[in-house]
Amino acid sequence: MNDRGQEGRAGGRAAADVVAAVVRPEIRALTAYAVAKADNLVKLDANESPFPLPAALRAKIAAAIADVAFNRYPDGPADEVAAALRALLPLPGGCGLILGNGSDELIQIIALALARPGAVVLAPEPTFVMYRMSALHAGMRFVGVPLTAGFALDVDAMQAAIERERPALVFLASPNNPTGNLFAAADVERILRAAPGLVVVDEAYGAYTDDSFVPRVGRFPNLLVLRTLSKIGMAALRLGYAVAAPEWIAELNKVRQPYNLNALTQAAARVLLAERALLAQQAAAIRAERARLTEALSALPDVKVFPTDANFVLVQVPDAPSWFARLRAAGVLVKNVHGSHPALAHCLRITVGTPAEDDALLAALKAMA
Ligand code: PMP
Numbered sequence: 457m458n459d460r461g462q463e464g465r466a467g468g469r470a471a472a473d474v475v476a477a478v479v480r481p482e483i484r485a486l487t488a489y490a491v492a493k494a495d496n497l498v499k500l501d502a503n504e505s506p507f508p509l510p511a512a513l514r515a516k517i518a519a520a521i522a523d524v525a526f527n528r529y530p531d532g533p534a535d536e537v538a539a540a541l542r543a544l545l546p547l548p549g550g551c552g553l554i555l556g557n558g559s560d561e562l563i564q565i566i567a568l569a570l571a572r573p574g575a576v577v578l579a580p581e582p583t584f585v586m587y588r589m590s591a592l593h594a595g596m597r598f599v600g601v602p603l604t605a606g607f608a609l610d611v612d613a614m615q616a617a618i619e620r621e622r623p624a625l626v627f628l629a630s631p632n633n634p635t636g637n638l639f640a641a642a643d644v645e646r647i648l649r650a651a652p653g654l655v656v657v658d659e660a661y662g663a664y665t666d667d668s669f670v671p672r673v674g675r676f677p678n679l680l681v682l683r684t685l686s687k688i689g690m691a692a693l694r695l696g697y698a699v700a701a702p703e704w705i706a707e708l709n710k711v712r713q714p715y716n717l718n719a720l721t722q723a724a725a726r727v728l729l730a731e732r733a734l735l736a737q738q739a740a741a742i743r744a745e746r747a748r749l750t751e752a753l754s755a756l757p758d759v760k761v762f763p764t765d766a767n768f769v770l771v772q773v774p775d776a777p778s779w780f781a782r783l784r785a786a787g788v789l790v791k792n793v794h795g796s797h798p799a800l801a802h803c804l805r806i807t808v809g810t811p812a813e814d815d816a817l818l819a820a821l822k823a824m825a
Contacts, residue, residue, distance in 0.1 A: 530719035552705030559696030636764030
């Protein structure tokens, strides 16, 4: 028996009592983000790329990882990866760049940097859930503004909320998750001009559209563009990045952990980011397959397909929980977003897969009708 005693007690206290005394009620009320297990299922639930890496490229990555000095800390600012990203995009001259352990980490860093008593995070809803979560983690107040019925930004309502709440931080995911649509650039620009604080334009799905706010970074002093490699074939790496004026990046670097990007990720990223042709070809293939998939889905009775600019498509069906379960039983995993927001009633979010995976989905859906 150790000094905590048989029941995990020291000095007569139970862990649950200490937790209740010191962990904030809003954290205790949360449920941890659940990631579905996809063993042996066609995986269309997480907006990943469906393409595995070619064998020759895997061998190159293995060699690069074998060269990593495992006894040393990684390069803190990940300068070589940052230089490779600057070359790949390219980024506008003079803008700052910060890398994160996925864009999830950058969302958290941004919230932590801007948190102060009473500070507000504002975002349209429904949108990516981590904006609300990260605001809550940082002790900020989250204000959601409903999108229009067609999932466009309600700019007048956003502007009124901005004037009322004076948010330190606004998040706009464009294309938006889980609705899939790109917001009109003019609407985003109006919000940039109205907002007193930072506006994050999250382009996690930017590879699947033609427009980007990266070139506008120099024009708006309060614009930060967030991107990730997760949706273009490198979800396992956990590598996201933010582009903004150097003044913003300097502050965010003070909140970033010194070694947030591990050396294995950095080694693999240096190899992968040189594969410009492969990345472009895979994104083009996914866009072509998206067109085929959305057309085939639209032809199904009882399936309403929302327009998408991302590598996934939102659909509405007569009974999402039952359709989700039946798809799963047929070997296809999608994301059931029913219940997460009233505007998403009976909606499923389906990632664009390979043609064979999408055929499996379509066959399963046809069998249900
Ligand atoms: N932003 C949006 C809009 C997303 O949908 C996601 C992934 N679900 C992320 C950011 C986070 O991506 P990652 O942490 O993999 O870069």
